[in-house]
Amino acid sequence: MGYPLELKCVLCGKTFKLEEVKYTCPFCGQDGTLDVLYDYDEVAQSFSRERLKKDSSPSLWRYAPLLPVINSEHIPSxxxxxxxxYMSKKVAETYxxxxxFIKDDGRNPTGSLKxxxxAVGVAKALDFGYTTIACASTGNAASSLSGFAAVSGLPSFIFVPEKAPEAKITQLLVYGATVVLVEGDYSDAFDLAAAAIDRYGWYNRSCAINPYLVEGKKTCALEIAEQLGWQVPDRIFISVGDGCCIGGLYKGFWDLLNIGFxxxxxxxxGVQAEHAAPIYEAFKAGSERVLFGPVQTVADSISVxxxxxxxxxxxxxRKSNGDMVVVSDEEILSAIPELARSTGVFGEPAGAAAFAGFRKMAMAGMLESSESVAVVVTGNGLKDISNARKAAGAPLSAPPDIDAFEEILNAHL
Incomplete structure (x- = not known):
């Protein structure tokens, strides 16, 4: 399997042996999230682009040497x-x-990049000998965990805001998770989950503090690079909520750079919703910290x-010389049908937000005509049918009479 070597704090730069720290930096606290570093010399010796070319397995486990799982028997089925x-000439010409290129991560088994x-979180829970796993989530991480825990025989406890979309809550219940609807927002759900995890000794699946979870998310970057023949795009757009997905993208490309791929x-x-943009605000202000505050957006998955x-x-x-952009709820909703009608990819609001951000920057003349662009659609549109219906418009209604239908059709046209 992989060659994990040590953990390194993003803030203070201190390194730790794998067995020293469970979640975050003991010096920087919860803000001190950790990177999983590997023995890159070992990885480079046993792993190659040629080897991948011969590997026909269609899953993220093709990148096992760059993943932290120790025991292959713990990999969920x-x-x-x-x-x-997908490459879209139509979108490229339009903008x-x-x-x-559109990366459709809504095609994953429970419908999201999470x-x-x-998959990695459940395997690590078993690596460490845990018998129960839990997390807080705005929805997608929760439904994702419940599915992978179910196939691995691990009981799961999921804490979600009480206003999470019904489709996501239904997924949790179908997979057999114990679901806790928390009064309040994601922060309230996170705090209650953390307290319960601490009290009952469960494994914390939260990407926000568990260093191994981002390692799973980074595989999106590994795939994009491989699918493009190791010629990475000039720019890549992804929606941002807690910061884990965008952090994973960077880590994936950074790892590939380290082994010469x-x-x-x-x-x-990074694309944030207009009224849920604390990371955008910090980036634009040149701040080293992020100020927290209330949020409101139709894109529940990035409502943080x-x-x-x-x-x-x-x-x-910052390290990729990238940028951040905010989009309104109206821009997000209008991006859902445009994305679907121009590329065939149906994204939920948070997934379509990345496309809305790309569209906004392109229309503002902020992209070069020579640039190649990738857009990561993080979740399937069926996750939030209510907002999709708002964006798509109403169907025609007709009696079972062809002449009446013709009148209605002519009026519609």
């Missing part, structure tokens, strides 16, 4: 990763760039006012 990367993290890291652009993985998010944008 539910297939995850190797999602499609004046050289190429556009499946990548849950790619020669540069693409500019990473107190992001826990803000340090990795800011690093991803």
């Amino acid at each position: 539910l297939s995850v990763g190797w999602t499609p990367l 004046g760039v050289s190429a556009v 499946d990548r993290a849950s 790619i020669d540069r890291i693409p500019k990473i652009v 006012g107190a992001p826990k993985n803000w340090a990795k998010a800011l690093r991803a944008v």
Whole structure:
């Protein structure tokens, strides 16, 4: 399996042996999220682009040497990763760039990019000998964990805000998770989950503090690079809530750079909702910290006012010479049908937010015509049918009479 070597704090830079620290830096506290570092010399000797070319397994486990799982028997049986990367000439021509690629991570088994993290999280829980796993989530991480825990025989406890979309809550219950609807927002759910995990000794699946979970998310970057023949795009757009997905993208490209698979890291652009943008505000202000506050957006998956993985998010944008952009709820909703009708990919609001951010920057003349662009759609549109219906418009209604239908059709046209 992999060659994990040590853990390193994003804030203070201190390194720790794997057995020394469970979640975050003991000196920097919860803000001190950790990177998993590998023996990159060992990885480079046993792992190659040629080896990958011969590997026909369509899952993220093709990258096992760059993942932290120790025992292959702990890998969940539910297939995850190797999602499609579509090239859209239509979108590229419409917005004046050289190429556009859409990474459809809504094709993962429970419908979101979070499946990548849950697959690794469940395997690590078993590596460490835990018998129960838990997390707080705005929805997708929760449904993801419940699915992977179910196939691995691990009981799961999920804490979600009481206003989480019904489809996501239904997924949790179908998979057999114990679901706790927490009065309040994501921060309230996170705090209650952390207290329960501490009291009952469960394994914490939260990407916000568990260093191993981001390692699962980074495989999205590994796939994009491999699917493009190791010629990474100039710029990549992804929506941002807690900061874990964008942090994972950067870590994936950084790892590939370290073993010589790619020669540069693409500019990473984080997209936040207009009224849920604490990381954007910190980035634009040049701040080293993120200020927390209330949020409101239709994109529930990125509705996070107190992001826990803000340090990795800011690093991803700054170290890649990237950028951040905010989009309104109206821009997010209008992006859902445009994305679907131009590329065939149906994204939930948070997934479509990345496309809305790309569109906004392109229309503002902030992208070069020579640039190649990738957009990561983090979740499937069926996760939030209510907002999709708002964006898509109403169907026609007709009696079972062809003449009446013709009148209605002519009026519609």
